[in-house]
Amino acid sequence: MKKKSIQKILLGLILPILIVVAWFLATNYGNIPSGILPTITKVKDSFQELVHTGTLQKDLLVSFGRVVKGFLMASLLGGVLGSVMGMFEPVRDLFAPIITVVRQIPIIAWIPLIILWCGIGEVSKVVIIVIAAFFQVLVNTESGISGTPGKYVEVAQLYKLSPWETFSKVYLPHAIPQILVGLKLALSVSWMAVVASEMLAATSGIGYRMSNARSMMRADIVIVCMIIIGIVGIVMDRLIGWLFGLLTPWQKYEKKEK
């Protein structure tokens, strides 16, 4: 078992190592201008410089603040509407068609209209994140709630639970695993949306830092930002995964059963 997991890690490391080696060889022995692909040492130096001056922390904090605001608002809106849609069929029939259509529009396609409506300030970024994350939470919440087996709802009827109690004791716990999947996806698209919107129109944030670096041919800073974006994404993903285990303690036994 342990041997297998070590083998798994080693296999997973092969490609990253090859990429780094190729990068090293290309920049040290090839003839590639540093504006296109800087050396690894240059990227490392830029990283240290960005941390030292505090630019990176400031950018991250700005972007992160936007993500948190947008993500929380989208979760609340999507969670509430998704729950109501999941529990009451007429509400579902009312909203489902338009949501299915609007969902198909890529988030990038929203950006021009949002900038026209909300300008290029703080509001537009948060609105873009809300739109991106909202549908992920909504669709997954709705599907988790409406998928609650009738046999459990019948038990709630038998014990005359109020609609709120039926929701909190039967529908919601059943939907939690899927709601968390929705939150995970929502957080990931929020992060993508904030970078995208900052690259198009912003004066701060990690996306702005990248687009600014590009205009100054600083590929080293672009790469630093890309690596940081990837790392933050993984950390947030893991955080939700940890929350998953915390909120659904019964699930680990069910998996064992199968």
Added chain:
Amino acid sequence: MTESREIEKNSEKDFIINIEHLNKKFIVDKQPLDVLKNINLQVRKGEFITIVGHSGCGKSTLLKIICGLVGYEDGVVERNGHAVVGPGPKCGMVFQEHRLLPWLKIKDNVGFGLKDLSKEEREVNVKKHLELVGLAGFENSYPAQLSGGMSQRAAIARGLANNPTILLLDEPFGALDALTRIQMQKEILSIQEKENTTMVMVTHDIDEAIYLGDRVVVMSARPGEIKDIITTDPIESKSRGSATFASYKKTIYSYFFEDSQEDYEVEYNI
């Protein structure tokens, strides 16, 4: 004359469940389908009634009508002398699948219907009923950690937790292996004696029906009608090897055999 009438009236009051001329139709593909036809059944307090019949004969629907989960349009259905309008705390139900909520610990599942009690009262109540079904110590387990038999015990504990006067059981042991099933039958009898709960159990196991029932209701299929109600001997019916037990079995089998004989004849004609 007047005296006997009075006695009759008194005994009528004792009926904890009273069903008269109950008809139930379901609409299937826009066609009305008779599920129950002219059901008449009176159950006394503390009685154990078993209902046997083919699958699809409307036994489960009958139970759901008694507990108020399914409505009825035609006839009289009364619990404790009042017409059934919906579920009530004095009428518990145990389903074929245990229906424990997977996300609640056993203690919260058993205490699921105990809304009006304080936390301490709840705890005492849950503990008492878990002990009653032999599950003491499993308070903090999740349903997925229990075996099928244990889950069904927990479901029975949930059914009993708010001290119902009536407990309806819908093939509660149907999914259990033969040995566990016999053990559970013994336990449900001893629980009934201890708590004096009126029980109505639906089953397709004729032995189980005779062993447990003070009266065995035999139902025919489509539409569900009561063909016979057999009052069993309280001592003889508890001994599965006795001649009386076998004769009950024969009587009940004959009702189902009668149905199938027609099928054989049809086959012969072909």
